[in-house]
Amino acid sequence: MSMTIAEKILARASGKEEVTPGEFITAKIDLAMTHIATAAVAAAYMGFPKRFKKVWDPEKIVMLEDHYVPAPNVQWATIHTMIRKFAKDYGIKYFYDVKAGICHQVLPERGHVRPGMLIVGTDSHTTTYGAFNAASAGIGNTDMTVVFSKGELWFQVPQSIGFNIEGKLEDRLMSKDIILYIAGKYGADVATYKSIEYTGKVMDDMTMASRMTMSNMGLEIGGKFAFGPPDNKITDFLKGRTNEPLNLVFPDEDAKYETVYDIDVTDMEPQVACPHTVDNVKPISEIEGTKVDQAFIGSCTNGRLEDLRIAAEILDGKKIHKDCRMIVIPASWEVYKDAMKEGILEKLIDAEAMICNCSCGPCFGAHMGLLAPKENCISSSNRNFRGRMGSDASGIYLASPATVAASAINGVITDPRKVE
Amino acid sequence: MKISGRVWVFPDNVDTDAITPAKYFDKPGELRNHILETFDKTFPKEVQPGDVIVAGKNFGCGSSRETAPDVFPPLKVGVIVAESFGRIFYRNSVAIGLPILECPEVSKAFEKGQQMEVDLEEATVKNLTTGKTIQGKKLPPMLLNIIKGGGQIKLLKKEFKAAAKKK
Numbered sequence: 236m237s238m239t240i241a242e243k244i245l246a247r248a249s250g251k252e253e254v255t256p257g258e259f260i261t262a263k264i265d266l267a268m269t270h271i272a273t274a275a276v277a278a279a280y281m282g283f284p285k286r287f288k289k290v291w292d293p294e295k296i297v298m299l300e301d302h303y304v305p306a307p308n309v310q311w312a313t314i315h316t317m318i319r320k321f322a323k324d325y326g327i328k329y330f331y332d333v334k335a336g337i338c339h340q341v342l343p344e345r346g347h348v349r350p351g352m353l354i355v356g357t358d359s360h361t362t363t364y365g366a367f368n369a370a371s372a373g374i375g376n377t378d379m380t381v382v383f384s385k386g387e388l389w390f391q392v393p394q395s396i397g398f399n400i401e402g403k404l405e406d407r408l409m410s411k412d413i414i415l416y417i418a419g420k421y422g423a424d425v426a427t428y429k430s431i432e433y434t435g436k437v438m439d440d441m442t443m444a445s446r447m448t449m450s451n452m453g454l455e456i457g458g459k460f461a462f463g464p465p466d467n468k469i470t471d472f473l474k475g476r477t478n479e480p481l482n483l484v485f486p487d488e489d490a491k492y493e494t495v496y497d498i499d500v501t502d503m504e505p506q507v508a509c510p511h512t513v514d515n516v517k518p519i520s521e522i523e524g525t526k527v528d529q530a531f532i533g534s535c536t537n538g539r540l541e542d543l544r545i546a547a548e549i550l551d552g553k554k555i556h557k558d559c560r561m562i563v564i565p566a567s568w569e570v571y572k573d574a575m576k577e578g579i580l581e582k583l584i585d586a587e588a589m590i591c592n593c594s595c596g597p598c599f600g601a602h603m604g605l606l607a608p609k610e611n612c613i614s615s616s617n618r619n620f621r622g623r624m625g626s627d628a629s630g631i632y633l634a635s636p637a638t639v640a641a642s643a644i645n646g647v648i649t650d651p652r653k654v655e
Numbered sequence: 656m657k658i659s660g661r662v663w664v665f666p667d668n669v670d671t672d673a674i675t676p677a678k679y680f681d682k683p684g685e686l687r688n689h690i691l692e693t694f695d696k697t698f699p700k701e702v703q704p705g706d707v708i709v710a711g712k713n714f715g716c717g718s719s720r721e722t723a724p725d726v727f728p729p730l731k732v733g734v735i736v737a738e739s740f741g742r743i744f745y746r747n748s749v750a751i752g753l754p755i756l757e758c759p760e761v762s763k764a765f766e767k768g769q770q771m772e773v774d775l776e777e778a779t780v781k782n783l784t785t786g787k788t789i790q791g792k793k794l795p796p797m798l799l800n801i802i803k804g805g806g807q808i809k810l811l812k813k814e815f816k817a818a819a820k821k822k
């Protein structure tokens with residue numbers, strides 16, 4: 236046999252010996268994650284005939300609230316109530332409410348994500364769990380209603396593509412720079428409908444946190460799944476977080492890839508995605524000096540401990556520029572606590588950053604730091620669509636946490652290598 | 656299944672934030688007035704029942720929000736034909752029974768305001784104004800059935816009813 240990681244997992248989940256790209260299958264779901272979309276699923280459930288009183292498996296569903304947390308207004312407070320009621324009525328075992336953090340950080344932290352699983356979530360960045368060798372993809376609430384009731388869903392077996400990443404990253408460059416570089420070079424639709432496998436020495440050497448950024452943003456280049464290398468970094472991370480067996484899925488040696496892109500990151504500059512698309516990427520030297528009014532470090536892309544740590548290292552003993560403000564949101568309360576213990580939060584507060592509670596925050600323009608017309612934000616998040624973080628007349632620049640922190644000091648886009 | 660209507664044309668990479676901006680999610684009734692406005696200000700004001708949408712590559716890229724395809728049935732937009740779709744938007748459209756079709760060269764074949772006729776089974780897209788027909792990619796039977804059945808929820812209800820009767 237010659238199968239890629241995606242093909243192996245989909246074959247197993249659909250009870251087949253083998254699957255081939257293009258084939259339509261019905262596969263059993265190992266784990267389903269919902270956040271706000273739970274409200275829509277719940278509403279759909281209410282519309283069913285009376286006898287439809289249970290979910291397929293209350294132990295295979297993880298629910299939490301991370302998008303409008305804490306509730307910014309009565310409407311969302313009411314929706315939260317509805318979600319709590321659903322979790323209770325249907326006996327959902329893993330319901331974290333507003334108390335854990337952003338879904339894509341919380342699920343691996345709490346050991347719900349394991350190698351070889353087929354996972355669906357009502358969030359596009361569900362691809363993040365690919366870093367843990369799980370085939371995981373975003374779906375909408377109607378498909379999720381099908382999953383909640385039957386535990387299975389149709390899939391088309393995707394073509395697989397590879398990004399083989401070699402070379403040596405310079406100091407203060409991060410995996411975010413690599414994925415932005417890929418988006419810029421190959422376009423926001425290079426991986427549409429496809430399963431990505433990131434390979435190469437740079438991936439092997441990367442921390443799990445950095446790999447999560449790569450898998451998270453695999454979605455921004457269109458990916459259906461986005462796998463990192465299957466190795467013991469995954470099992471090391473998950474040991475102690477779960478008692479379930481951890482069996483990595485490897486691609487066969489003769490697995491077929493539609494395309495393999497070779498990337499060398501040696502001498503790469505920090506990268507910035509300029510308004511209003513993720514593939515409008517420029518090396519920092521071309522964009523340095525652009526004014527920024529707000530700097531944001533957080534989100535499921537770059538709100539982890541190493542992200543906060545590098546920001547604190549860059550901001551240590553300095554102040555954020557008087558014409559700029561900075562918002563920092565740890566991706567989960569575990570990250571928050573670790574950052575607190577390490578003294579990271581103190582350094583950030585001393586630099587006059589605002590530390591907010593764990594949630595999506597301004598990432599999708601709902602609350603906690605929206606942009607006024609003509610304002611610019613440099614952000615460690617994953618999307619810079621027009622108006623996503625506030626006014627349609629504002630601009631979002633996506634960059635690594637290091638670049639965001641350096642830019643906050645000068646109030647203009649700044650190369651993090653140039654800050655002491 | 657044949658669908659025809661007046662065409663709106665959108666470029667590549669229309670994202671779900673543009674279709675349904677999150678900042679109007681908590682302002683009931685307001686969202687309707689801002690659909691796709693960042694790409695075409697006249698759309699929310701002038702879209703009429705029976706209109707159809709033509710777009711370039713990657714239509715509906717971005718978030719998994721189902722609000723994006725959800726806005727089109729109430730507007731009575733009959734079909735969306737794009738060169739390609741964002742993966743989740745595509746799934747969600749099928750799930751709610753919104754007819755969609757992939758058709759590689761479509762955005763070059765139409766101008767705003769022209770008339771289009773789509774045969775969903777045959778995946779043919781005809782420009783009634785110019786008379787030219789182009790071929791799209793046929794929907795697999797599984798997906799065509801979901802669309803024709805009115806979407807996943809309708810089918811699910813049917814299935815459960817049938818199962819209950821058997822018992």
Ligand code: SF4
Binds near residue numbers: 302534595617
């Ligand atoms: S942090 Fe942003 S991208 Fe991530 S789940 Fe929340 S809203 Fe989505």
